Amino acid sequence: VPELPEVEHIVRYLRPRVRGRAVEGVSAPGGRPPRALSHALVGRTITDVARRGKLVLLPLGDDRTLVVHLKLTGKLWVKEAGARPGPHDRLVLGLSGPRAARSALVLEDTRRLGWARVVDAPELAALAAAIGPEPLDPGFDLATLRARLAARGRRRLKPLLLDQAFVAGVGNIYADEVLFAARLHPLRLAGSLTPAEAAGLHATLVEVLARAVAARTDEVPDQERVAQGGRGAARRIAGLQVFQKDGLPCPRCRATIERTVVQGRGTYLCARCQPATGAPVRRRARRAAEARA
DNA sequence: ACATGCACCTGGGAGC
DNA sequence: TGCTCCCAGGTGCATG
Numbered sequence: 001v002p003e004l005p006e007v008e009h010i011v012r013y014l015r016p017r018v019r020g021r022a023v024e025g026v027s028a029p030g031g032r033p034p035r036a037l038s039h040a041l042v043g044r045t046i047t048d049v050a051r052r053g054k055l056v057l058l059p060l061g062d063d064r065t066l067v068v069h070l071k072l073t074g075k076l077w078v079k080e081a082g083a084r085p086g087p088h089d090r091l092v093l094g095l096s097g098p099r100a101a102r103s104a105l106v107l108e109d110t111r112r113l114g115w116a117r118v119v120d121a122p123e124l125a126a127l128a129a130a131i132g133p134e135p136l137d138p139g140f141d142l143a144t145l146r147a148r149l150a151a152r153g154r155r156r157l158k159p160l161l162l163d164q165a166f167v168a169g170v171g172n173i174y175a176d177e178v179l180f181a182a183r184l185h186p187l188r189l190a191g192s193l194t195p196a197e198a199a200g201l202h203a204t205l206v207e208v209l210a211r212a213v214a215a216r217t218d219e220v221p222d223q224e225r226v227a228q229g230g231r232g233a234a235r236r237i238a239g240l241q242v243f244q245k246d247g248l249p250c251p252r253c254r255a256t257i258e259r260t261v262v263q264g265r266g267t268y269l270c271a272r273c274q275p276a277t278g279a280p281v282r283r284r285a286r287r288a289a290e291a292r293a
Numbered sequence: 294a295c296a297t298g299c300a301c302c303t304g305g306g307a308g309c
Numbered sequence: 310t311g312c313t314c315c316c317a318g319g320t321g322c323a324t325g
């Protein structure tokens with residue numbers, strides 16, 4: 001599941017491989033001919049590869065940009081031109097190059113939830129404006145986070161972290177990892193954090209994501225390592241502390257990590273390290289217990 | 294303003 | 310073995 005660090009890694013993998021290449025053809029193996037995309041892309045040059053939140057941005061030199069969202073199972077590869085299409089290849093962009101080095105940018109997406117489209121500058125601005133601050137930007141300081149927490153004080157921490165309008169790029173895995181590192185229960189209300197807790201959340205948010213990005217800057221693309229041996233989202237990511245570790249001892253206190261469901265999503269936490277303090281939560285739980293009785 | 298629940302889609306695992 | 314059921318997770322939308 002690509003979250004900010006994985007998307008960043010894909011961007012770094014793609015940039016030297018597609019920058020400066022012209023799109024020579026567009027096809028969709030096993031699908032409808034992508035006529036609109038083809039019309040918008042053929043003949044244009046990919047001038048760079050960038051990221052905004054979980055979006056991959058491929059600017060085309062004029063005011064247009066190819067935007068890709070990988071959702072749950074999307075991957076972007078550069079393959080040799082003419083390589084046999086994989087069973088889940090959804091979109092193939094033939095790229096220019098010396099005859100022997102011609103290549104293709106391939107969107108592979110098992111579950112077909114991802115998308116790719118070409119937008120103009122105003123549309124790109126609208127997409128970007130709907131996404132919150134980049135947590136790894138130097139401008140994302142503690143004051144910024146505290147102001148945003150205060151503005152959404154009645155929301156619970158985990159749904160808030162998953163909300164791309166609150167902060168860019170956090171998904172289910174890193175939301176749990178950040179909350180564990182910050183010793184905060186996922187159901188705590190944003191407005192209930194002490195100044196020290198807010199500072200801890202800021203520090204861990206930056207640290208956990210930065211470490212995950214840094215762990216992937218080596219030459220071997222993560223995607224290729226996954227293809228060689230990994231299976232299951234958690235296995236792709238080294239160094240996870242709690243995500244999908246239910247039943248295992250907490251790496252900090254040895255209590256058993258548990259799995260719950262928050263906002264319909266699997267949520268992993270150490271109840272000893274991340275106590276569910278906060279009066280509103282308890283009141284709500286008691287009301288629920290009374291309603292059941 | 295916030296939460297909930299479903300829809301989208303498919304493969305993989307559990308259970309029978 | 311082979312069937313059904315359920316689940317995963319990002320996001321958008323309808324509903325409470």
